[in-house]
Amino acid sequence: MTDHNNFDFEAFKQAAIKGLYEGKPLTGEDGLFAPLLKHFLESALEGEMDNHLLQSRVSEQNRRNGKTTKRVKSSAGLLDLQTPRDRTGSYQPQLVPKRQVVLTPQLEQKVLSLYSVGNSYADISQHLLEMYGYTLSDSELTAITDKVIPAMREWQNRPLESLYTLVWLDGIYYKVRQEGKVVTRVLYSVIGLSLSGKKQVLGIYTAESESAKFWLSVLSDLKQRGVEDLLITCVDGLKGFDTAINSVFPAATVQLCIVHQLRNSFRFVPDKLLKDFAKDLKGVYQAPDREQGMENLLLVQEKWGHSYPKAVQPWLEKWELLSPFFEYPAAIRKVMYTTNTVEGYHRQLRKVTKTKGAFSSDVALQKLVYLTIQNLQVKWETTTYNWKEVINQFSIIFEERIKPHRFD
Incomplete structure (x- = not known):
């Protein structure tokens, strides 16, 4: 028989009443409720063990083997x-699992919430000190935020829709610590516009530098996760990007x-000439069709x-890749000729990550970006502006390619 019921409630009551008169707090570090909470928790763990032994005795000769002391943070302090x-070592505590150092799920949720909007570990500790009367060390906070890693991995590998009408691909640069040095890393962003008109971040990937070769592996990953077709892709001017896209999705417009x-x-x-130059270039990309656009470019x-020459020559050299949008109606053009969507997403990421000098690892960077995406996804539940007109036009232009795919 265990002794987990031997708690002197009378002595606890007297001490608590005395403490109240002395102005001691009920909760927080050295709070008056700490002994009672400790008793309840230990009683529950003993009850768990009794139940475990009862169930495992049938198949094996198992019995108690002493106790271990575990320090945890709780709403009543340490x-x-x-x-x-x-x-046999087969007992796994349910109430306070082996590696758990914080008791309240609400507290863990609070930590993740603070972390996901860009608070540093120092900020979070300060916040917890003010709210709950104790702090958590960096390693304890890491243990809590690491709990999102399995969910993040699952999200990164989740199946995708079979077709996206438009996909924006771009990179954003960060600093990460690696073997004692701070190095630059590229976070690859892929945002898709589904047939229902909603934007989704399809994946986050990190690499040492932006390259067509790495983009090839990103596009292959999308294909493995169920993407069969991309109608239009909007990309930056990275050399070889179009070849990488068309080798995985041959029919995609780049x-x-x-x-x-x-x-x-x-x-x-020069700044003094910029207004005139910008006005002339506007005549190129706002021309009614590709031929007129080219004529206006020759005038520029x-x-x-x-x-x-460096301001004008690239337009001529890349005209084949800069001008596909002319083939589409105005509503589609507006969505496709800019990476504003991905740049807006990058602004949101910067807002959250601007307090970080350098991330401790790629995983630390991905973890924070993943949490930011979960927050953003709520805003992205709204359908793209003017979507009915856009999807009607997509359905006419790409009728044969859209037909095999689920259409809500």
Whole structure:
């Protein structure tokens, strides 16, 4: 028979009443409720052990084998719990699992919530000190935030829809510590627009630098997870990107981002001339059709090409990849010729990650980005603006390619 019922409630009551008169807190570090909570928890663990022995005795000769002390954080402060052990080591505590150092699920949820909006471990500790009267060490906070890793892995490998009307692909740079040095890493972002008009982050990937070769592995991953077709992809001007996309999704239209190209060109033109130059370029990408766009580009070349070749030449060299949007109606053009969607997503990530100097690892970076995406997904539940008109046009232009796929 165990002694977990031998708790002196009378002595506890007297001590608690005395403590109240002395102004001691009920909860928090050294709170008056700590002994009672400790008793309840230890009684529950002993009850678990009794039940475990009863169930395992049929198949094996198992019995108690002393106790271990485990320190946990709770709403009543720090507690040293006496956890029973069994001879075979088959008992797994349910109430306070082996590696759990914090008792309340609400507290863990609070930590994850603070972490997901960009608070550092120091910020979170300070917050917990103010709210609950104790702090958690960096390693304890890591243990809590690491709980999202299995969910993150599952999310990263989840099956995707068979077709996306539009996919934006871009990279964003971060600093990560590696073997004592701070190195630059690229976080690859892939955002898809589904047939129901909703945006989804399809995956997060990290690599040392942005390259067409790595994008190839990203696109292959999308295919393995069930994507059969991409109608249109909107990308930055990375060399070889179009070849990488078409080797995995041969029918996809590759559109270079006009906004990226404009920014690159503006870097080579003096500020005082920028307004005029931008106005002339507008005549190129806002032309009614591809032929008129090309004519207007030749006029830009004539006027500006000699003085600022680096601002104009890329438009001519990349015209095949910059001009596909002309083939589509205005509603689709508006969605496809800019990576605004992915840039808006990157702004959200920066908001959350700007407090970080360098991440401790790729996983630490991915963990925070994953939590940010979960927060963003709520906002993204709304359908894309003007979607009915856009999807009607997609359905006419890509009728044969859309037909085999589920359409809500």
